[in-house]
Amino acid sequence: MKNLRNYFASALITAAVLTSCNPLQLDEVKDPNNPSEASVSINATPQQIQFLITGLESRHRGYVTNISQAWNTFGREIWFLNASDPRFQTDWLGQNGRVPDRAYFGFGTTGGGSWALPYQAIKQADVLITSAANTSLIPETSKSAVRGFAKTIKGYQFMIPANFVYENGIRIDVANPLNPGPFVPYEQALDAIKGILDEGDADLVAAGSGNFPFALTRGFNGFNTYTGLRQVNRAITARLNAYRKDWQGVLTALSASFMDLNGDLNRGPSHPYGASPDIFNPLFYLPNAAINTIIVVHPSVLRDTTAGDLRVKSKFFRRTTPVTVTTDVGALVGTHQDARWATNITSIPFIRNEELILLKAEAHANLNQVAQAVEAINIIRNAAKIGPYTGATTQAALINEILYQRRYSLWAEPWGHRWIDTRRYGRQNEIPTSFDGGTIFKQFPHPQAELNWDQYKGN
Template sequence: MKNINLIISILCLLVLGACTIDEQFDPNGPVVSAILTDAEPNDLDFIAYGAEARMRTAWDTYITSTGTIARELYIFDADPRNTEDLLGKDGRSLDNNTFYLTAPWGTRYQVIKNMNLLLQALEGAINVTPEQAAGYRGYAKTVKALMFLQELMRLNDNGIRVDVADPDDLGPFVSKADAFNEIFTLLDEAYEDLQNGAFHFQLTDGYSGGFDTPEGYATFNRAIAARAATYAEQYDDALTYLEDSFLDLDGDIAVGPKMIFSTASGDVLNPVFKIPGQSGDQIIVHDSYIEDIREEDMRISKFRPRVDATSQDGLNGTHETALYESTLSSIDIIRNEELILIYAEASIQEGSLDDAVTALNVIRNAHGLGDYEGAIDRNELIDEMLYNRRYSFWAEGHRMFDLRRYGLLNADFLSIDRDGDQVFQQFPIPLNENQ
C-alpha cells in the first residue's frame, strides 16, 4: 500500500489560520507558490493523497462522541468528559472548545481546505489534460461534500460554514437547508465531471473493486448523495441517486469504499480497534443493545462479553466492542448494506412498501433473521428498518442522526442509565468559529 499519510506542507493552510507556513522546499511535495501557479499532475496527486489520509483522522472521536449521545456505547477511560459532558451529567452542557467537538471539526475542514487548494491549483496547472482536470474536480468536490455532510449532521440546526476557500475572508455559517443545498450542488457537479474524467492519481486499496476509476468513483459519489438525501429527508431524491450508485440487492452487502490502515512508516492504525479485555480505554456496548437484539441475529458478534462486567462513573456494561479484528482492519466509508437500507427507508417513505420488504429481507437474511413476517404497515416497517440500521451500523456514526430524524433522540425513547443525564440534539459551534 502506498504511504497515504504523505501529507505535504500545504496542509498547514487550514481553517481559521490554524498555522502558518514558510515557502521553502519540502521533500514530500512542492512549495505553495509552485502549487498555485505551475502545478504538475504529480504535485496535484500529493494533495489528493493527503486528503484520503487525513479523512481518517479523529474518526474515533467522531464515532464515540455521537455514539455516546445516542446511547450506543460508552468510553471508559481516564477522561471524565466522555461520561460527563457527552451525557449531560448533572446539567452539564456540551463544551464548545474541547476535543470531542474540535478534533473532528478541525480535521474535516483541513480536508476541505486541501480540496479547495487542489481546485485552485488546477486553474494554473500545466501538463494536465482536460480529462485529468475533470477527474481532479470530481474527486475534490465529492470529498468536500462528504466532509461537509459529516459536520452538518453533528451541528445540525447550528449550520456550518461552506464558503471557506479564502481563510482570510471566511463565509458565514449557513442554515441546515442551505448547507444541504451546497452539498448536493458539489455532488452533482462532481458527478458530471466524473463522467468524462480521468484519474492521474491512484487511490489506495480501500477503493479496490472498481471504485478507483472515475466511473466507479461516480457510483460512490451517488451513494454519498443518497445518504445525504436520506439525512435531509428527501426520499424521492434518495431513490433517484441510488439508481446510479453501486446499490445491488443481489450483491455482497460488504462491498464499498473503505478507509485502510497499515504499519508502514508514517501511516496510522485503525483508531477504533480496542484490545480485548482491557480495563482502560475501552468501548463499552450500551446494555440496551444486548437486551434488545433478537435471538437469531448474528450481529451479536460485534459485541464481546467481558469476563467481568465493568463500570465507571455510575455507568455499567457487560460487553465491549468486537467490531474490528485488529489494528489493520479497514473501516467502511459506505457499503452496499447501507444503500440497501437507504432503499428500504426511502421506499417506505414513498409508499412502496413491498419494495421496502424486499430490501429489508436482504439484510435480515444476511444476518440470520429470515424473511420479514410482520405487518406490511408503514410504522411497523419503519421500526423494522430502524432496528436493522441500529445493529448494522453500531459504532459507525449513524445512530444519533437516525434517531433525530424520527424524533427519537430523547430520554423517552432511549435507555438512560443515570438519573439527571440529558440527551443532546446537536453539537455547538466551536468557540474559535465565533471569534
C-alpha cells in the same frame, strides 16, 4: 568581570562592522513536511497532484476517531469508557445536566473531528482543485477526474459539521479562509452539499472512461475507475438525500451507486490504516485486554437484540472481565467490546452496501411503496438469520422496523447513525439515559473560535 566587559565590547564592535551580515536576522525556514500552498498553485507537476490526492485521502479519515467515540455515545450505541479522563463520561453523556457549550470538551477547533478536521479536508480538496486547474502538465480529462474526486470527498466532509451543529448552520463558503462566508441554515447547507456532489459526478462523467489517472489507496480498491468513483459519489448522495427527505432522490442516486441487492453487504470504499509511518486503526482493541480506556457496547443495544441475530455474534465480543468506570452518577460497566476489526491495520468502511439497501427500504417506505420496502428489509433480515419480516405494513410500522435494523446493521460506524436517525424522525426520546443518568443532545453550538473569528473580521 573585566573579561566579561571585554567580551561584550568585542561583540558590539563585531556587530557594528558586520552591518551587511546581521547575525540576528534569520533566513526564512521552509517546512519540508508542509510546503506552501503557493508551491502547488501554479503549474503543479503530476507528482505534486498525486501528493495532494494522497493527502486528501489522509485528511478524509481524520474524523473517524472523534465521531466514532462521541456521536455513537450521544446515540447510546456505545460508551467510550475512559478512566483517566472522566469528561469522556460526564460531559459526553451529559451527566448532572451538562449540556454542550462553545468550549465543550473534545470538540474545539484545534483538532476536533466533528468540526476542525472536516474543514481541513475541505480546504485540502480546494487546494487540489485549484492546483489541477492551474497546471498545463496534466490533460483536461485528468483535471476533470481530479475535480470529481475532490468534490466527492468535499461533499462527504461538509455533511459532518452540518450534522454536528444541525439547526445552528455551517459555513459553506470557505474558499477564502481569511474571509469565510456566513453560516447558512441546515436545509440550505444540505442543498449546497447536494450541488457539490452533483458537480463532482458531472466532472467524473466529463473525464471519460477507464481508470482514475492517479493512484488511490487500497481503500478505493474496486472503485478506482471513473465508474467506481461515480458509484461512490452517488452512494454518498443517497445518504444526503435521506437527510433532505428527498425520497425519490434517494432512489435515483442509489440506481447509479454500487448498491447490489444480491451483493456483499460489506462492499464499499474505506479508510485504510497501517503500521508506522501510517497510523493504526483507532477503533481496534485487543479482545479481553486489561484496559480501562475502551469502546464498549451500550447495555440497551444488548438488551434489545433479536434472538439468533448474526450481527450480534459478529460485532460484539463478551469480555471475560468487564470494564468498569466510576462516574458522577455511579459505575458504568461494559461487558462487551467491539469485535469488528480483525487487526490494528484493518480498514474502516465509510459507506457500505448494507446501508444503501436500508436507504432503499427507507425511501420506499416513505413513498408508501410497501412491497419494495419489505423486499429490501428482508435482504437485511435474512442476512442476519432472523427470518423475513412479518409485521404490519403501515408506513409507521415499516419505519420502525427499518430504524431497528439500521441500529444493528450500522452499529457504531463512524457516522453516529442512530443519533442522527432519531433526530430526523423526532425520536430522540427513545434513546435511553437510565443506564448512565445522562442527557440526550440535539445539537452543538459553534465553537467559540468561530465567533471570535467573526468579531476579529469586524475590527
